[in-house]
Amino acid sequence: MELEIAKILEGHIRDAARFPELQKQVRAHREVTLKQSERLKKLIRSLGGREAELKSDAAKRIAKLKESAGVNSGYRLVTNTIFQYALENLEVAQYRALLDMGRLLNLKTIIRLAEKNLNEEEYMASYLRNQMLILMKEYLTEFEKKS
Numbered sequence: 001m002e003l004e005i006a007k008i009l010e011g012h013i014r015d016a017a018r019f020p021e022l023q024k025q026v027r028a029h030r031e032v033t034l035k036q037s038e039r040l041k042k043l044i045r046s047l048g049g050r051e052a053e054l055k056s057d058a059a060k061r062i063a064k065l066k067e068s069a070g071v072n073s074g075y076r077l078v079t080n081t082i083f084q085y086a087l088e089n090l091e092v093a094q095y096r097a098l099l100d101m102g103r104l105l106n107l108k109t110i111i112r113l114a115e116k117n118l119n120e121e122e123y124m125a126s127y128l129r130n131q132m133l134i135l136m137k138e139y140l141t142e143f144e145k146k147s
Helices: 002-015 020-046 052-068 076-105 108-146
Strands: none
Touching (some): 002 020, 002 076, 076 108
16 A cells, blocks of 8 residues: 555645645655555565555555545645545554554564554654645635635
8 A cells, every 4th residue: 555655645745846844744754655665565575475465455445535535625735635634544543453463463573563654654644634724724815816
C-alpha cells in the first residue's frame, strides 16, 4: 500500500506549490512512506511471506477511498488534503492492528516496525488535520472573490 500512497503523494506535492510548508511536509512524508515500504518488505520476507499478495488488495482499497473522498470543492488541494488525511488515518488503524498482532505473538520485529510506522503516520495525520483549516480559509477567500 505504501508504494501506491507514495505515487499519490507525488501529485499532492505538485498541487501544494502555493503552500511551501505543506509541500515540504508532504515531500518529507513521501520519503518516510518509501522507507516504510522497505521496512515492510523486509519484515514480510523475514516471516516467509510475499508482498505481491498485499498489493492488489491495497490498490483496490485506495481506489475505493479516493472515490469516497471526492469532495465537490473545485479546489484540488483541499480535496487532496482530505483524501491524504483519510489515508493517513487508514494507515494508523492498520499499524495499530499490526502492533496488536505483534504484541499478541510477542514478535519484537513486528512490534518495533509497527511502533515506528505508527508514530510517523500519527504525526502526518495530525499535521494534515491542522492544515485543513488553513486550506479551507484560503479556499473560501478565493471563492468569495470569484462570487
